Each structure stands twice: as structure tokens, then as C-alpha cells.
């Protein structure tokens with residue numbers, strides 16, 4: 084079928100355009116909690132997987148992670164078990180709907196910084212296997228920034244900031260970008276305006292947000308998507324299924340598909356060529372902490 088050929092070509096192109104077959108790492112972040120990060124991340128993952136990309140989701144909302152509830156998959160082990168029990172990361176990967184892979188974060192990441200050299204080396208070599216295996220690794224972060232979450236956000240290739248048009252959510256999203264800009268001025272940040280009551284309103288809110296970020300922080304953002312407020316999202320959450328699989332034609336599903344297309348084609352994206360890999364950046368940050 085044509086679409087299968089296109090999918091396979093797309094998958095090959097993804098690898099060849101990157102030069103080396105390593106995963107693109109993306110952190111899903113927000114200033115305020117409850118704005119829809121986990122739902123957007125999961126359904127973006129589903130949508131990428133439908134395009135035949137190999138996708139891994141890692142829940143890093145420490146202590147509050149709920150991706151397994153949203154996916155209807157019960158994880159037997161967490162990343163913390165990898166650190167404490169020396170399990171292999173590949174062995175704790177669960178398979179979710181649409182064949183996406185999933186790793187649970189666990190309840191405490193603070194011990195990441197107290198790892199000795201040998202343990203950190205093990206952890207990074209385990210991560211390196213994942214980076215080689217997948218096309219995309221998506222981190223679902225908790226709201227705001229902690230020392231631990233910053234470690235993963237700053238190591239990622241890009242961030243997708245989720246906000247809603249509410250002033251409180253916009254303000255907290257702005258603060259988040261300000262903080263990130265101080266730490267990593269060149270990190271590409273995409274913005275998703277979730278729960279928009281109309282496309283027009285969402286577009287306006289996204290443009291205003293871009294203007295404010297540009298004039299005060301002097302940095303570009305990529306206006307990635309407008310996702311409508313849609314009752315099918317709440318219905319899907321109640322069913323513990325990703326909304327993109329519950330209803331093919333709902334406004335939210337269409338919007339996620341548009342978001343994935345826009346992301347894939349990279350329209351309007353200001354890309355920064357960052358020479359450092361995820362593993363390299365993690366290593367650097369960890370060394371910086373232990374000094």
C-alpha cells in the first residue's frame with residue numbers, strides 16, 4: 084500500500100537525515116500542573132507510532148507519574164529499580180497501545196546525584212542502548228522544574244512546553260521558558276496551546292505568547308500546535324485509553340495528527356545544531372553536580 088511505503092520511507096529518512104541512528108529526545112514540560120502534558124505526550128507518541136516510528140515514553144513525573152493509568156498498562160519495574168537493583172533498562176520496558184514502549188519513572192530520583200562513578204556509568208550505558216534502539220524518546224516531566232527534572236530536560240534535544248490559554252498557565256509557562264533560557268539558551272522549545280476553546284482564540288494566544296517571549300527573553304519558540312478543549316479527551320481518560328485511539332475523528336485526535344505532521348515536516352522550526360548527544364550532556368551535567 085502507498086501509505087505503508089510512505090511510512091517506511093519516512094522511517095528510513097528519519098534515520099538517514101540524522102546521520103546516525105540515535106533517538107531524538109524530547110522533554111514534555113509545563114509551568115503549571117494539570118494542563119495536559121501527559122495526554123499530549125501519550126497521544127503524540129501514538130501518532131508517531133502510527134507513522135511507523137519506534138517510540139519510547141518515559142514517565143519522569145517523580146512520585147506522581149500516571150502514564151500507566153492513562154495507558155492502561157501496569158509497569159512491573161521503574162527506573163529507580165534499574166539504579167537500585169541493577170536491572171537492565173531494556174528489561175523493564177512495557178509495551179502499550181499501538182506498540183509504543185513505556186518505562187515508569189518511580190518514586191524517587193534524588194539518588195541519581197549521589198550515584199558513584201561506576202553506577203552512573205552503568206546507568207548511562209543502559210540509556211545509550213535505548214538511544215540506539217528508538218527513533219524517539221519522550222520524557223513526560225512533572226510540572227515546574229526540580230534539580231532532578233532539569234537533568235533530563237537539559238540533556239534532551241528539544242522541549243515541548245504545554246500550556247492552556249488561561250493567564251495563570253501562560254504566566255507559569257513563560258517562567259518555565261525563562262528558567263530554561265538561562266540554563267540552555269539554545270535549546271529549541273516548541274509550544275502547544277492545549278484546551279483552546281476555539282482555533283481562532285488558540286492562535287491568538289499562541290501568537291501573543293510568542294511575542295512576549297521574543298520581546299522579553301529574546302529567543303524564538305516554535306508555535307507547534309493548537310489542541311481544542313474536547314470532551315473526548317476526558318472520556319478517553321475515564322476509559323484509560325489514549326484519546327487518539329478512542330475516537331479517530333474527534334477534534335483532539337485531528338489536532339494531534341496535525342501536530343505530528345507539523346513536527347515531522349519541521350515547518351517554521353528554528354533548529355539549532357547541537358553537537359552534543361543526550362548521553363554526553365547527561366554526563367556533563369552529572370560531572371558538574373559532583374564537582
Ligand SMILES: Nc1ncnc2c1ncn2[C@@H]1O[C@H](COP(=O)(O)OP(=O)(O)OP(=O)(O)O)[C@@H](O)[C@H]1O
Nearest residue numbers: 116117118119120121122226278311312313316320
Ligand atoms: N484537550 C483537552 N480537552 C479536554 N480536557 C483535557 C484536555 N487536555 C487535558 N484535559 C483534562 O485535563 C486533565 C489533566 O491532563 P494531564 O494529566 O494530561 O495533565 P498534566 O499536565 O500531565 O498534569 P500533571 O501536571 O499533574 O502531570 C485530563 O485528565 C483531562 O480531564
Ligand SMILES: [Mg+2]
Nearest residue numbers: 120121144149
Ligand atoms: Mg502528567
